[in-house]
Amino acid sequence: MANEKVWTSFEEAVSDIHDGATLVVGGFGLSGIPEKSIAALQKRGTKNLTIVSNNCGVDDWGLGLLLANKQIKKIIASYVGENKIFEQQFLSGELEVELTPQGTLAERIRAGGAGIPAFYTPTGVGTPIAEGKETRTFDGKEYLLEKAIIGDFALVKAWKADKLGNLVYRKTARNFNPIAATAGKITIAEVEEIVEVGELDPDEIHTPSVYVQRVILVQNYEKRIERLTIQTKGV
Numbered sequence: 485m486a487n488e489k490v491w492t493s494f495e496e497a498v499s500d501i502h503d504g505a506t507l508v509v510g511g512f513g514l515s516g517i518p519e520k521s522i523a524a525l526q527k528r529g530t531k532n533l534t535i536v537s538n539n540c541g542v543d544d545w546g547l548g549l550l551l552a553n554k555q556i557k558k559i560i561a562s563y564v565g566e567n568k569i570f571e572q573q574f575l576s577g578e579l580e581v582e583l584t585p586q587g588t589l590a591e592r593i594r595a596g597g598a599g600i601p602a603f604y605t606p607t608g609v610g611t612p613i614a615e616g617k618e619t620r621t622f623d624g625k626e627y628l629l630e631k632a633i634i635g636d637f638a639l640v641k642a643w644k645a646d647k648l649g650n651l652v653y654r655k656t657a658r659n660f661n662p663i664a665a666t667a668g669k670i671t672i673a674e675v676e677e678i679v680e681v682g683e684l685d686p687d688e689i690h691t692p693s694v695y696v697q698r699v700i701l702v703q704n705y706e707k708r709i710e711r712l713t714i715q716t717k718g719v
Contacts, residue, residue: 506637509536649696
């Protein structure tokens with residue numbers, strides 16, 4: 485470690501992520517995913533993980549790498565449509581899946597970071613999402629009780645950090661990262677640039693340093709496109 489929060493090794497940063505841990509992971513599709521932390525976990529071989537994320541990557545990138553290595557026991561996600569390995573493991577009974585509406589998932593993560601144990605929402609009432617969940621009526625309308633999510637660790641990707649761990653995200657890579665960063669007992673942030681304390685405009689900081697325990701600099705991101713779509717001339 486270079487100092488208390490700036491780490492130089494992904495292997496060291498993920499070394500205490502134990503078998504059976506729950507990880508809240510930022511990103512949306514392949515945008516803003518903590519790809520280097522994921523790769524370090526794949527190399528380490530940590531097993532029986534519960535992953536909380538909007539989706540589970542693709543077959544050969546992102547969280548899909550952990551799926552392919554059979555390191556994930558359960559996934560709590562809102563979208564799973566880009567991953568054939570995911571489909572195979574789910575249908576074979578190897579993978580437990582908890583599908584959650586996207587807004588509900590975001591609020592469960594946000595609530596976990598805010599110390600709110602549960603909340604009521606109308607989303608999912610009268611659907612399979614409601615099975616086994618407590619309901620309550622407010623002003624004549626039925627709501628489901630959804631429990632907050634807090635992870636043993638959170639893995640996020642940011643654009644800039646200072647040496648205290650304040651984070652700034654860039655454009656669409658902001659997505660689930662700010663709420664994920666608040667919802668881990670230990671938050672590991674990989675970033676493209678680290679600046680001195682005081683260089684970040686306080687009004688531009690998205691995640692305050694109090695939520696972040698480890699920051700790692702990365703300068704060689706691959707930045708894949710999940711699905712490239714082009715228009716044929718004349719169509």
